[in-house]
Every structure is written in structure tokens, then in C-alpha cells.
Amino acid sequence: MKAVQYQQVGAAPVVVEVPKPEPGPGQVLLKVTAAGMCHSDIGVMSWPADKLPFELPLTLGHEGVGTVAELGSGVRGVAEGDSVAVYGPWGCGVCWKCAQGKENYCTRAAELGIRPPGLGSPGAMAEYLLVNDVRHLVPVDGLDPVQAAPLTDAGLTPYHAIKRSLPKLVGGSTAVVIGAGGLGHLAVQILRATTGARVIALDVADDKLALAREVGAHDVARSDENAAQSVRELTGGLGADVVLDFVGIAPTVQIAAQSVAVEGDITIVGIAGAPLPVGFGLLPHEVSVASPYWGSRAELIEVFDLARQGALRAHVETFGLDETPEVYERFHHGQIKGRAVIVP
Numbered sequence: 001m002k003a004v005q006y007q008q009v010g011a012a013p014v015v016v017e018v019p020k021p022e023p024g025p026g027q028v029l030l031k032v033t034a035a036g037m038c039h040s041d042i043g044v045m046s047w048p049a050d051k052l053p054f055e056l057p058l059t060l061g062h063e064g065v066g067t068v069a070e071l072g073s074g075v076r077g078v079a080e081g082d083s084v085a086v087y088g089p090w091g092c093g094v095c096w097k098c099a100q101g102k103e104n105y106c107t108r109a110a111e112l113g114i115r116p117p118g119l120g121s122p123g124a125m126a127e128y129l130l131v132n133d134v135r136h137l138v139p140v141d142g143l144d145p146v147q148a149a150p151l152t153d154a155g156l157t158p159y160h161a162i163k164r165s166l167p168k169l170v171g172g173s174t175a176v177v178i179g180a181g182g183l184g185h186l187a188v189q190i191l192r193a194t195t196g197a198r199v200i201a202l203d204v205a206d207d208k209l210a211l212a213r214e215v216g217a218h219d220v221a222r223s224d225e226n227a228a229q230s231v232r233e234l235t236g237g238l239g240a241d242v243v244l245d246f247v248g249i250a251p252t253v254q255i256a257a258q259s260v261a262v263e264g265d266i267t268i269v270g271i272a273g274a275p276l277p278v279g280f281g282l283l284p285h286e287v288s289v290a291s292p293y294w295g296s297r298a299e300l301i302e303v304f305d306l307a308r309q310g311a312l313r314a315h316v317e318t319f320g321l322d323e324t325p326e327v328y329e330r331f332h333h334g335q336i337k338g339r340a341v342i343v344p
């Protein structure tokens with residue numbers, strides 16, 4: 001079968017022929033129907049060899065949807081032909097966090113060498129995807145696979161990030177979304193669907209700001225040295241109750257620090273890793289800062305329900321497997337609006 005692999009540190013991904021996997025006991029083989037392209041892939045492909053926590057080659061793609069093609073022995077709960085999405089942050093299934101459905105925070109995954117598909121295990125940018133356990137599957141139930149794929153990460157991650165701040169996002173509150181890309185344009189919609197907040201989106205690209213407005217942002221502004229001032233002006237000087245940073249570089253965490261209100265939340269989702277000084281006098285009083293990772297399986301089901309209600313719609317551009325290396329290149333240069341989805 002064809003697969004898109006990252007084979008060599010620093011080199012571009014390539015389309016290669018690899019053996020079609022066979023499901024062992026308890027495993028499920030999916031015929032992939034859609035695979036989303038996340039900026040984290042570009043992050044991973046920029047890491048030096050000594051930071052890479054897994055071996056290469058790696059088949060990319062951690063936002064996967066497919067049709068059940070073959071069941072390993074002992075698998076129950078899905079049948080051949082079912083359309084299912086893959087919950088990506090696989091855990092051990094046994095620890096306390098996993099028991100709560102928070103496999104994203106499994107306490108033993110690293111020790112046991114369990115890694116998400118596309119981020120250590122073979123991913124969804126291939127004709128077939130092997131899933132280790134039926135519990136990682138969520139029925140798509142009427143959603144278009146091309147829509148469902150981005151929701152498994154670009155939808156789920158902002159949903160989880162926003163959920164921690166829901167008590168602060170009452171009527172009259174303000175939320176700022178920094179970076180209106182794959183995750184950010186869905187964050188705007190989730191905020192509109194689940195909160196009473198006024199939503200301000202910031203980005204460096206005009207087409208991304210236009211998309212943010214199209215999908216429901218009340219205000220948009222360029223993410224530059226005046227951005228925090230714009231947020232202050234739009235909020236009568238008070239600042240934003242919640243700032244979600246989908247970039248995480250020095251200028252954006254600084255905007256977050258300068259635009260958050262007293263008792264507000266800063267949530268850094270982007271993985272660039274710029275430090276944010278926290279301490280008395282460094283941020284407005286009682287600001288809480290978090291850097292969440294992905295979301296829970298139950299939250300993925302909630303995200304799908306929101307999409308079925310029509311509250312969430314990913315803006316997608318679709319491509320074939322063979323085009324993937326070139327699409328990564330375009331994505332790297334900011335030339336994808338919303339999410340790129342590969343349809344093998």
C-alpha cells in the first residue's frame with residue numbers, strides 16, 4: 001500500500017510503498033477515508049535527531065478516519081464497513097487517567113512505549129491504518145469523513161482547551177484566539193457554540209483573519225505589536241477573560257500576557273515552547289496559565305455531536321496521497337486555509 005513517510009531527519013516526507021498491515025488479536029484494520037494535516041507534523045519534522053522520541057521511518061497523520069476493513073481475533077463492538085474516527089492520544093487503557101477517558105494524560109504511555117498513530121506509531125496518511133484497540137475508535141455516525149478527520153485533533157484540542165475556561169466565558173466576557181489556522185478557526189466556532197463570549201481573533205495573515213470572521217469571530221486584528229492594545233481597547237481597558245494561543249512563540253505569548261484580564265486564563269496550545277514569565281507582578285493578578293495536550297475520548301464524542309448539530313464546520317482543502325509532500329510544503333509556507341485533508 002502507499003504511505004506518506006518521514007524517513008530522515010530534516011528531509012521532506014515521501015510517498016512510498018509499504019506492506020499492508022495485518023490485524024493481530026484485538027486490532028482493527030481501517031481503510032483510510034480521510035487524514036488531516038496538523039502543524040504538529042511540521043513541528044516534529046523540525047526536531048533534531050536527539051529530540052525525536054521515536055524511530056524513523058514514521059508514517060505521518062494523526063487525524064484519521066476510515067472504514068473498518070478487517071477485524072483481528074476477539075474484536076467486538078465494530079463491524080466491517082463501519083465508518084469510524086480514531087481517537088489519537090493512545091494510552092495504556094488501565095491507569096487512573098485512562099480510566100477517566102483521559103488517555104491523552106496516560107501516566108504510563110511513555111514507559112510502555114505507546115505512541116499515537118502518526119506521532120510514533122504508523123499514522124493515517126496511508127491506504128490502511130492499524131488501530132491497536134477498538135476503544136480508540138469513535139463512530140462517525142453520519143458525519144462526512146473529510147469533516148470528521150480534522151475534528152479529531154483540530155476540533156478536539158481547542159474544545160478541551162476551552163472547556164477548562166467555560167466558567168469564565170459568561171455573557172459579556174471576551175475570548176481571544178491567537179492564530180486562526182486549523183485549530184484556531186475551529187476554536188472560534190467552539191467558543192461561539194458553547195459560550196457567551198465575544199470572540200476576537202488575531203493572525204498575521206489577512207486570509208486567515210477573513211476566515212475567522214466568516215466562521216464567527218466578532219472582531220479580528222493583526223497579530224502585531226499593537227494587538228494587545230487593540231484587545232484592551234475592545235474590552236474597555238479590562239483585557240480578555242481567556243486568551244488561547246495557537247502559536248506559542250515569543251511574540252504571541254507576550255500578546256497573551258499583555259491582553260489577559262485580572263483573574264483571566266491564558267491557555268497555550270501551540271507547541272513552539274516560548275517561555276511565559278509567571279510570578280507576582282509579571283501577569284495581572286490571579287491569572288491562570290495552562291498548556292493542555294489534545295483532549296479526552298468523551299470530549300471527541302461531544303465535538304462530533306456539535307458538528308452533527310451544525311455548530312462546527314471545518315474549512316477544508318482536500319488532496320490525494322501523492323500530493324502530500326507538496327501540500328506539507330505549502331502548509332509550511334502558510335498557504336493552507338483551515339485544514340488540509342488527505343483523501344487516499
Ligand code: NAD
Nearest residue numbers: 038039040179180181182183203204208223270271293294
Ligand atoms: P496552522 O498552521 O493551521 O495555524 C497556525 C496559524 O497561526 C496560522 O493561521 C498562522 O497564520 C498563524 N500565525 C503564525 N504566526 C502568528 C503570530 N505571530 N500571531 C498570530 N498568528 C500567527 O497550525 P495548526 O495545525 O492549527 O496548529 C497550531 C499549533 O497548535 C501548532 O503549534 C501545533 O503544533 C499545535 N498543536 C498543539 C496541540 C496540543 O495538544 N497542544 C494539538 C494540535 C496542534
Ligand code: ZN
Nearest residue numbers: 038039040153
Ligand atoms: Zn495535531
Ligand code: ZN
Nearest residue numbers: 092095098106
Ligand atoms: Zn494509562
